[in-house]
Amino acid sequence: MLKPPAARAALANHYSPPSLSRDVTLWPLSSELDHPTADRRALRRLLRQRRGQLTAPERRNAEQALLRRLKRLPELLRARDIALYLPNDGEIDATRLCRWLQRRGARVYLPVLRPFAVNSLWFVRYDDHTPLVSNRFGIAEPDTRFGAHKGRRLPAWALDIVLMPLVGFDEAGARIGMGGGFYDRSFGFTRRAGPRPRLIGLAHHCQKVPALPVQAWDIPLDAIVSDREIVRPGRRHGNASS
Ligand SMILES: Nc1nc2c(c(=O)[nH]1)N(C=O)[C@@H](CNc1ccc(C(=O)N[C@@H](CCC(=O)O)C(=O)O)cc1)CN2
Ligand SMILES: Nc1ncnc2c1ncn2[C@@H]1O[C@H](COP(=O)(O)OP(=O)(O)OP(=O)(O)O)[C@@H](O)[C@H]1O
Numbered sequence: 132m133l134k135p136p137a138a139r140a141a142l143a144n145h146y147s148p149p150s151l152s153r154d155v156t157l158w159p160l161s162s163e164l165d166h167p168t169a170d171r172r173a174l175r176r177l178l179r180q181r182r183g184q185l186t187a188p189e190r191r192n193a194e195q196a197l198l199r200r201l202k203r204l205p206e207l208l209r210a211r212d213i214a215l216y217l218p219n220d221g222e223i224d225a226t227r228l229c230r231w232l233q234r235r236g237a238r239v240y241l242p243v244l245r246p247f248a249v250n251s252l253w254f255v256r257y258d259d260h261t262p263l264v265s266n267r268f269g270i271a272e273p274d275t276r277f278g279a280h281k282g283r284r285l286p287a288w289a290l291d292i293v294l295m296p297l298v299g300f301d302e303a304g305a306r307i308g309m310g311g312g313f314y315d316r317s318f319g320f321t322r323r324a325g326p327r328p329r330l331i332g333l334a335h336h337c338q339k340v341p342a343l344p345v346q347a348w349d350i351p352l353d354a355i356v357s358d359r360e361i362v363r364p365g366r367r368h369g370n371a372s373s
Contacts, residue, residue: 143283149300170344171307178299178307182221182338193335193358194224199262201228201294206329208289214240214254214328220309222296223335223358233258240285242313243272251316254290256283268309287317290328295352298333304352305343306332317351328354336360 140263185193201207213232218224229239240254244266255273261283262274273280287293295314299307308314312369321327336359355362 136258152294171283171310171346174343175298175307175310176212176338178338178340179220182223182298182335185335185337189327189339194227196358197223197225197333198227198231198355200229200361201225201333204331204354204356204361206292206331206354208348210237210329212238212240212285212289212291214242214290214293215257216242216294216296217271218296219268220354223333225294225333228294240290241273242317243275243280243321244268244313246275248322249316250311250313252287252313254285254287254293255280256285287328288320288326292332293318293328295332297328297338297355299338299340299343300334300352300355300362301343302362302364303342304355304362305345305349306352306355307343307349312348315350321350331356333357 182318207213214220215225215228217226232239239257241257242252243255245253246252255275257273262279263271264274264276266272274284275284293314295306295308297306297308298310306314318327318330321330330350330352332355334355334357336357339357339362351364354364
């Protein structure tokens with residue numbers, strides 16, 4: 132969606148060349164601002180490249196900082212049914228949260244590519260005994276063949292919290308993912324009244340941008356937790372020391 136001229140000018144001034152900078156002010160070519168789709172593709176590529184350049188020690192530190200914040204997050208402390216993801220493509224790794232959640236009596240679910248449906252997700256319970264298979268993107272997911280997931284699948288609306296992978300986010304709670312529209316389709320129902328989970332994005336700080344181009348189908352996040360901060364759109368958010 133197009134931004135107001137002042138915002139567009141500010142963004143254009145902040146343009147920095149692809150892959151060279153980890154500054155959060157990165158933005159694609161100003162000439163691409165009129166083409167939200169090309170915009171998203173360029174941005175996705177840049178941000179995937181950025182997080183892919185993090186070193187192993189940077190990742191370890193980021194993971195620890197993220198976990199520290201998550202373990203104090205009020206909504207997570209209250210939640211019983213929580214969706215997480217197994218990291219892929221340089222995403223921030225919160226897998227160590229599984230044990231911690233399970234010890235607290237919470238239940239953890241993983242996304243499964245829904246068979247015979249266009250890019251949407253099931254959420255299937257995950258514990259030490261859950262058989263996993265590799266999906267078409269090479270990401271491990273609970274095995275649902277032969278009905279192995281019967282009784283272990285929860286409808287998306289019944290989850291308390293969804294911890295979402297993302298490629299980019301901004302202060303307003305906008306998110307872009309890998310580009311399949313899986314999470315957007317699976318949580319489109321949150322636009323309507325009714326029970327719904329809190330949607331919380333997990334990210335490396337370098338995935339933050341000043342403002343994302345938002346599409347009609349994008350589902351806004353309730354919060355984003357990174358190794359650096361907790362972003363709560365619509366309020367004064369947690370700062371670097373939170
Ligand atoms: N860890 C994790 N799990 C997840 C997601 C995710 O973003 N991260 N998803 C969130 O939606 C779903 C999977 N979506 C994905 C969409 C595209 C690609 C991907 O690698 N695309 C390649 C092209 C691959 C191909 O078509 O063969 C690419 O863009 O380079 C990966 C996952 C469900 N599970
Ligand atoms: N609720 C929806 N209904 C129909 N089509 C959708 C919906 N959400 C997304 N799409 C389609 O999916 C495509 C990819 O969407 P988008 O680029 O927003 O994905 P993404 O948020 O980056 O990916 P993901 O959610 O899988 O991490 C878009 O081209 C859009 O047409």
